[in-house]
Amino acid sequence: MQFGIFTVGDVTPDPTTGTTPTEGERIQAMLSYALKAEEVGLDVFATGEHHNPPFVPSSPTTMLGWIAAQTQRLLLTTTTTLITTNDPVKIAEDFAMLQHVSGGRVDLTLGRGNTGPVYPWFGKDIRDGIELAVENYALLRKLWREPVVNWAGKHRTPLQGYTSTPAPLDGVPPFVWHGSIRSPQIAEQAAFYGDGFFHNNIFWNKEHTEQMVKLYRQRFAHHGHGDPEQAIVGLGGQVYMAATKAQAMKEFRPYFDVAPVYGHGPSLEDFSEMTPLTVGTPEEVIERTLGFRDYAGDYQRQLFLIDHAGLPQEAVLEQIEILGTEVVPVLRQEFDRLRAPGVPDAPxxxxxxxxxxxxxxxxxxxxxxxxxxxxxxxxxxxxx
CATH class of the missing domain: 1.20.5 (Single alpha-helices involved in coiled-coils or other helix-helix interfaces)
Structure with missing residues (x-):
């Protein structure tokens, strides 16, 4: 099983000091988190893709290429590559190049994006989101698997005799996860192709996550890729840890209360009850994370969000240290012990x-x- 961290790259004031990092400072901090992840033995570093303030990771492959040059083992990925507003021709080129740069240490998670204004910035309409996701991915697969592509669709100009360069490393395209929080059509798309399904469940209750993962597993089997238990599943998570639960709650509460997405909403206590957010001791994080298996089954990838809402760089680096030294080693052992026979590893x-x-x-x-x-x-x- 793979364990790692992901960042959404928000530039948010620290509510305890009133200090807002510059975009450059935030980017440098994100890079330091990737290097720390490799240092403490985590498997995966992932970044989102955003094109609107207050977020900065508008060019994930640029960031991941730099990290690839500074690391030896870390697997590099995205928590969202926008298959809807990016041209699949450019995705094919960028990620094949990143494969070569990193020696194959790359995969990606495709998503639609849920920020309406972004679509017209790239000449698209959010009402076509599902259509774009389906059509663009079908083209992306052809670009990675056929040396010469002739293609015509609804949402971009046709291709005639086109060859994508560079070709995927060793002729093997990067593994693709399809990320969705609430769209059954994307779970179906992942299942149809036998790809991975990443459910970033940080905002949803376990019943919803269970329903989406179950749908994907059933359709994976329906399309002939194996038993439901052999489907490739990834989950998100969100943690903040300290020596005691009281200390963790006290330290994290100011950041939670003003977080860009869920700030000024439910209380920290209510949100922790409703979603996988775990604020407490490393032991509590271990127990809560192991519980994901109860409703998602055996799965292959667990990514934790730990660097948003204005948390200072020193605090995030400390969280990564705790993850790598106290939490993940136990999770590895326990998930391996519990895993049913025949469940595959992450590709x-x-x-x-x-x-x-x-x-x-x-x-x-x-x-x-x-x-x-x-x-x-x-x-x-x-x-x-």
Missing amino acids: THASLLAAAGAGEAAGSEREERDDVDTAAAIAPEARR
């Missing part, structure tokens, strides 16, 4: 490459058998 470039090689070998064997069978069938006719 990596190495595993996808091995599977592709096995598939080619199997295909060659089938061709040889077909040749022998055909020769045997033809031989009697030839003797007549």
Whole structure:
């Protein structure tokens, strides 16, 4: 199972000091979190994609490329790559290039985005969100799998004799997760292609998460990719930790109360009860996170949000240290112990490459058998 952190990259005043970081300071802080994640043994660093204030990560592949050059092991990904407003031709190029730069340490999560004004900035209409997600992804898959693409659709100009460069590393496209909080059509899309489904459940109750993951698993099996338990699932989470629960609540409350998304809404206590937000000791985070398995089943990736709402850089680095040294080692051991037989690991470039090689070998064997069978069938006719 993979564990990591993700950032939404908001530039928010620190409510305890009134200080607002510059965009440059916020970006540098995000980079430091990725380096800290590798240092303490986490598996994954992920960034969102936003094109509106107060968020800064408008170019995820630029950021991830820099991190790739500074790390050796960390898997780099997105919590949202906007399949709706980005041109799939550019996504194909950017992430194939990032594959080569990172030595294959990359995958991505596709999402629609839920900020209405962003769509017209890129010449799109939010009312076409689902259509764009479906059509653009179908094209993206072709660009990564066919050397020459001829294509025509509704939402962009046709392609004639087009070749995307560079080609994916080793001929193996990056693994794709489809991220959605509330759209069953996206769960269906992930299931149809046998891709991963990432449910960023930080704003929703467990009943909703259970319903979405169950739908994806059922449709994954329906489309012939394996048993429901073999579907590839990722979940979000949100934590703040201290030596005692009282201390954690006291420290985190000022930031929670003014958070850009849910600030000035439910109380910290109510929100913690309704959603996976866990504010408390490392032991409480371990217990709560293990409980995700009760309603989502065995899953492959767990990402934690820990750096938003104006939290100072020093505090976030401390949270990553606690995750890597006190929380994740226990979660690894317990999730491995509980995992049912036959549940696959999260895909990596190495595993996808091995599977592709096995598939080619199997295909060659089938061709040889077909040749022998055909020769045997033809031989009697030839003797007549």
